[in-house]
Amino acid sequence: MTDAVLATVTPATGSADAAWWRQAAVYQVYPRSFADSNGDGLGDIRGVVDKADYLSTLGIDAVWLSPFYPSELADGGYDVADYRDVDPRLGTLADFDDMIAALHARGIKVIVDIVPNHSSDRHVLFQAALAAPKGSTERDRYIFRDGLGENGALPPSDWQSCFGGPAWEPVGDGQWYFHYFATEQPDFNWDHPDVHAEFLSTLRFWSDRGVDGFRIDVAHGLSKDLPAVLPSQAELDAIDTTDGQHPMWDRDAVHEIYREWRQVFDKYDPPRIAVAEAWVATAERRAKYATPEGLGQAFNFDLLEADFDAGQFRHIVTDNLAQSAATGSSSTWVLSNHDVVRHATRYGLAPLNGRKVKQGSAWILAGGPADQIDLERGGRRALAASLFLLGLPGSTYLYQGEELGLHEVADIAPEDRQDPAFFRGADPDRDGLGRDGCRVPLPWAREGSSFGFGSAGAHIPQPEWFGAYAVEAEEADPASLLNAYRRALALRHELQTGESLKWIETGRDDVLHFVRPNGWGVVTNFGTESYVLDASAAVVLGVLKDGTVPAETTVWLQG
Incomplete structure (x- = not known):
């Protein structure tokens, strides 16, 4: 690889505020x-309102709020019964307005999750569908499709849900409905104009309430073209999923929907932003979601899928910056979210050996013998990788609790689990344990029945070791991970x-050094031996030991 400076993208015209998303640190x-x-x-x-000062002190630019809508929680809130309301168990629209005001008063933007591929089976439109006749x-x-066999007793195809079990559910009159996810999550037919109208109204509703942007769930799945005779x-x-013609996934036609949405976004000042969750086959396919005429940005999950490896990191960064330059977007960097094993745990395990994360699945969990994971090493590598990401151009998406160094919680009793992937026997790459381990409520205090999460315990029980990772404990420790995140985000x-950025050759395959246009430099030692730093720039974050960058650490320089 050469040391050539990658092309600089010129932000879209308009106020500086309109481009806030291009370099934002977003906290999920x-x-x-x-x-x-x-x-x-x-x-x-x-609870978010109460912790607004914590979020402000952390130093983030925006909050991405996962679904808070009325839901039966068949899939952690991603089964939405009403797209224009707040689940009564989580509050009211007035509470939501207070949250927007509290965060905006602290200079924090708000992004909300939109789930357009499917609704809850409790949604008024689906209830109307069940009550209406065929056709x-x-x-x-x-x-909806007619079943096969006598009186439609058999499903229209043998398709399987990603959560396990059949993807078709009978409704009692010879017809079946399709659900790629849980049975309680019927897929919309985006060929119907009423579906378009429903979501255009939803986008306007939240934008009018002051929401700054939207994260689009399963953005690559909306457009479908299912033949009369379904394939097995x-x-x-x-x-093939690379030509835009697959009957289910990443069809070229999906971008017509997002061009329609962009017309809504651009009617606001500043324009509302959007980021696609699009698990697609190639970088070229992903780039289509990040155009100015569409959603504008798409999640890059490449580092989330990578080992803690210098060669993989450099290749991914170089490739994604080039993609962003080509689309006029900015890169999105992410290591953890609500669907995958926390990266502190992943980095404490053996290398991935090329295994890839998929929607609803991730790497094998550290739920077995203790000797399968090195907790200390995982935490050290997680901080090094996070500081590397925070030094990159583009936006960085952080997942709640990563600033505390939380590990995946593997030891959850079956009766306390909530993920449909666990109950349906899907997700073999995670030992069938599902995603609950990264969704355990946060610890705020060293002690108490829920470590300060709430006065009546937590909906997923927390382990005893959470107390040492609590906000209260880490705020009191100047050398804690929380305080390292705060220093990094402020800087x-x-x-x-x-x-x-420009890559600086280090003479070692396991050490990466890049420099930003203002002389800001980032050095990450992915190796197990210290690296002698040959630089005159001052260290502004991290600690050198006898002039060397210790193994598996990151330092920031300013020349």
Whole structure:
């Protein structure tokens, strides 16, 4: 690889505020597990309001709020019963307005999750579909098919849900509805104009309430073109996903939907932003979601899928910056979220050996013998990787609790688990344990029945070791991970500039050094031996030992 400076992207014209998302540090709040204000065991919107000062002190630019809508929690809130309301267990629209005001008063933008691929089976449109006859307009808003066999007793195909079990559910009159996710999550038919109208209204509703942007769940799945005779699961799996013509995934037609949405976003000042969750086959396919005419940004999960390895990190960064330059977007860097094993745990395990994360699945959990994971090493590597990310051009998405160094919680009793992937036997790459381990409520205090999460315990029990990782414990320790994140985010605000970097050769395959246009440098030692730093720049973050960068650590320089 050469040391050529990557092309600098010129932000879109308009006010400086309109481009806030290009270099933002965004913090994902999974509201049911963030903070419980009323002592019912479930995190809520008032809990976010109560912790607004914590979020401000952390130094983030925006909060991404996972679903808070009315839901039966068949899939952690991603089964939405009403897209324009707040789940009564989490609060009210007035509470939501207070949250927007509290965060905006502290200079924090708000991004909310939109779930357009499917609704809850309790949604008024789906209830109308069940009550209506075959062939009706109501049913055509979702994907209904006649069953096979006598009186439609057999499903239309052998397709499987990603959570395990059949992807078709009978409704009692010879027809079946399609659900790629849980049975309680019927897929919309995006060929129907009423579905378009429903979501355009939803985007306007939240934008009018002051929401700054949207994270689009399963953004690559909306457009479908299912033939009269459906292929088998094996045939479906064999269809090419790189040409935009797959019947289910990443169809070129999906971008017509997002062009329609962009017209709504751009009517606001500043324009509302959006980021796609699009698990697609190639970088070129992902780039289509990040165009200015579409959503504008798409999640880059490449580092989330990588080992703690210098070669993989450098290749991924170089590739994604080039993609962003080509689309006019900015890169999105992420190591953890609500769907995958926390990166502190991943980095304490053996290398991934090329295994990839997929929607609803991740790496094998550290749920077995203790000798399968090195907790200390995982935490050290996690900090090094996070500081590397925070030094990159583009936006960085952080997941709640990573600033505390939380590990995955593997030891959860079956009766306390909530993920449908666990109950349906899916997700073999995680030992069948599902995603609950990264969704355990946060510890705020060293002690107590829920470590300060709420007065009545937590909806997923927390382990005893959480107390040592609590906010209260880490705030009192100047050398804690929380305080390291705070220093890094504050310094990032001072130093972040431009959307390019230059690689500096280090003479070692396991050490990366890059420099930003203002002389800000980042050195990460991925290896097990210390690295002698040959630089005159001052260290502004991290600690050298006898002029060397210790193994598996990151330092920031300013020349």
